[in-house]
Amino acid sequence: DDHKDKPFYLFLSQIEPHQPFVAPDGYRERYTGGWVPPDLATFKGETHQHLGDYYGMVKRLDEALGRIQDALKSLDLTRKTIVLFTSDHGEHFGTRNAEHKRSCHESSIRVPTAIQGPGFDSGGNIRQLVSTVDLPATLLDAAGIAVPEHMQGHSILPLLKGETDKWPEEVFIQISESQVGRAIRTDRWKYSVVAPGKNGYRESGSDNYVEEFLYDLEADPYELSNLIGCGHLREIAAEMRERLIRRMIETGESKPAIAQAPDRMPENSHGVSWEKWQAWSQE
Structure with a gap:
């Protein structure tokens, strides 16, 4: 109320939805037993234990955002205030590694992002790949x-006008703590590498990596089959490797050496041959 007649910036960070997963009374019950994304349903983890609480916490957070919207409306600020809602990571419930995030997979890196206000009132979705590093420049x-020249990321405002020619065709992913990892995602492909022997809590980068994952997101959107090392996709992996190295250099890292994965048949993401996985999953 005290700032409604002056420009203001408000940053509000909610811890939820986050461990420990305990939704408010009555919220878990609404969503327990509901739809489970195929990747979370396929791989072993803690999904079924926590998903009801997680969805319930998301619902409660949505209601809290609604109260902010109501406050802006009551102060007649809606038409001149930009509201951005986003998150810093997803949640895979231990299906991809020993924790709940910090992997290259969509369940970790794909986050909700919605913007409303002046310049963002036309509705619709942006189909291009956008990274969280683009959000400060956008605001x-x-x-x-003016966006400082040294700032990484790009404003998405040109995308709203249909100006897509100069937009990057991939997003760059850095993974810490669980590993020292790097990845790149295009519309169709996901390619990820890991630095063997490096501690993700103490070291931020490496000069040497090895290939870890390759996914065809068009054929396998839930990343159930790891294609790294498949002979018929060597050219794809090589192209993605060069694109990843280029993006690493652009962000200020030294040019790394990336070792190719050994030849092998497609695997699921837990390192079991796809044939064995199919047999196991049907038992």
Whole structure:
């Protein structure tokens, strides 16, 4: 109320939905037993133990966002205030590694992002790949503030006008703590590498990596079959490797050496041959 007549910036960070997963009374019950994404249903983890609480916490957070919207409306600020809702990571419930995030998979890296306000009132979805590093530049641009040349990321405002020619065709992913890893995602392919022997809590990068994952997101959107090392996709892996190295250099890292994965048949993401996995999953 005290700032409604002056420009203001408010950053509100909610811990939920986050471990420990304990939804408010009555919220878990609404979602327990509901739809489970195929990747979370396929791989062993803690999905069924926590998903009801997780969805319930998301619902409660959505209601809290609604109260902010109501406050803006009551102060007659809706038409001149930009509201951005996003998250810093997803949740895979231990299906991809020993924790709940910090992997290259969609369940870890794909996050909700919605923007409303001046310049963002046309509705619809952006189909291009957008990274969280693009959001600060977007907010500055929308507020009429020049984006510093040294700032990484790009404003998405040109995308809203249909100006897509210069937009990057991939997003770059850095993975810490669970591993020292790097990945790149295009519309169709996901390619990820890991630095063997490096501690993700103490070391931020490496000069040497090995290939770990390759996914065809068009044929396998839930990343159930790891294609790294498959002979017929060597050219795809080589192209993705060069694109990843280029993006690493652009962010200030030294040019790394990336060792190719050995030849093998397609695997599921837990390292079991796909044939064995299919047999196991049907038992």
